[in-house]
Amino acid sequence: MEDNDQRQQRLKKLETLKGMGVAPYGARFELKDRAGDLTRRHGDKPKTTLEQEQIACTLAGRIVGLRRFGKAAFAVLQDGADRLQIYLKKDNLSEQAYKICEELDLGDWIGVSGILFRTKTDEFTVDVKQLTFLSKALRPLPEKWHGLTDVETRYRQRYVDLIANPSVHGIFVTRSRIIAGIRAFLIDKGFLEVETPMMQPIPGGATARPFVTHHNALATDLYLRVAPELYLKRLIVGGFPRVFEINRNFRNEGISTIHNPEFTMLEFYVAYADYTDLIALTEELLGRLAKDVLGATTFEYQGHSVNLSSPWRRWSWRQALLEVNQLDKTVLTDRNAALAAAKKLAVEVEKDAALVDILNKIFEETVEPKLVQPTFITDYPIELSPLARRKDADPSLTDRFELYIAGREIANAFSELNDPLDQRQRFEAQVARREAGDVEAHHLDEDFLRALEHGMPPTAGEGIGIDRLVMLFTNQASIRDVILFPQLRPEK
DSSP, X not given: XXXXXXXXXXXXXXXXXXXXXXXXXXXXXXXXXXXXXXHHHHTTOOHHHHHHHOOEEEEEEEEEEEEEETTEEEEEEEETTEEEEEEEEGGGSOHHHHHHHHTOOTTOEEEEEEEEXXXXXXXXXXXXXXXXXXXXXXXXXXXXXXXXXXXXXXXXXXXXXXXXXXXXXXXXXXXXXXXXXXXXXXXXXXXXEOOOOSEESSOOSSSOOOOEEEETTTTEEEEEOSOSHHHHHHHHHTXXXXXXXXXXXXXXXXXXXXOOSEEEEEEEEEETOOHHHHHHHHHHHXXXXXXXXXXXXXXXXXXXXXXXXXXXEEEEHHHHHHHHHTOOGGGGTOHHHHHHHXXXXXXXXXXXXXXXHXXXXXXXXXXXXXXXXXXXXXXXXXXXXXXBOBOSSOTTBBSEEEEEETTEEEEEEEEBOOOHHHHHHHHHHHHHXXXXXXXXXXXXXXXXXXXXXXXXXXXXXXXXXXHHHXXXXXTOSSGGGGSSSOOOOOOO
């Protein structure tokens, strides 16, 4: 009710501005300066220096602070993540400009021109000489918006979060720098950036439940992309030796601190390489990103010191499972022994779970949380890797790694399976799992098999979760804090 009263008051001020001949939603404003740049260039200068130099400036922003006294007022302009105080004095402004000052509310946008100076309390400020009204805010900022912490409001009304918490700007600036850095790194390494379909007739490239949509003109169901993998490998078949895509993926799964149904991935593929080549490339890529974005390869994440200096630990999936839990190797081949181990470790598994699924559940719940420093987990069972190449030394395993940092999977890579006959058998095994009720199992993609039958050279491919990488580099515990508009339940 209080918000509605304030809105009515602001609507009255809107009409007052119109009556004064002021456009409450103005047109172009010639911006010459930014608050952050002015502070960096001149913010440390003493009062006498500013008086001598008479530095003129023109900037704009949202009013996030306002104190009136007599025939003057101090306001704080927020320009992106930066703020700068301005001084509005009747004697220094035109008659109309001062009348505009009397109608200002928190949240309004204005443009100002003036001279930089220091107040009696030595605060860096703009002495405003000209004022232009740019946009009227009809809604007040939320109560206690200076320290807005309500997560529902922050995520649902990200625009308010960005106003109230300038540090949030920094997260998304860092996100942009990370993506730009990845792109520059790969292009410098000779990769070609490509785009693949987001609506696909057959979902593939990951074990995930897809979202389904319908194309009216084609009278067919389509699936939102769960991964671009099979299309990128078609491009390797077609003769592009190095390709990458920074892509949006969609998986119809639960929402948690590390899962959002819509997320961003980097996937890249290198012809004539194997997964060991990608280990070195990944160390170089993330190490360089850390230096460029954070200034160092060692940083804090949620109470842990993480060190990205190479080389990183290599640990086989089976060995990690056994060593962390002090298990006998019989659990690797004996389902009853695996069930007993799960019970002892308080890991819940389904009654009819296959041996490999029992072991994988134990791994996820007991090993993954302990992988704080960067660790490449290698040599996954073939049942968990339907698109990876078998190991020559042990066909029950695959040439694959997953990279874990701070207890979370950051990357997944393998030497790609390029044998079309083997790939068909594995697709058929996945189809059997689907028919048995596994909604995340792969579909059989005949066109992809046809592409492989044209011949794909030895290839290594990798996917890196951009959102989780940003979480790591910005010390955020929830994926929602690094996605501008995370998926939420419908508003009540």
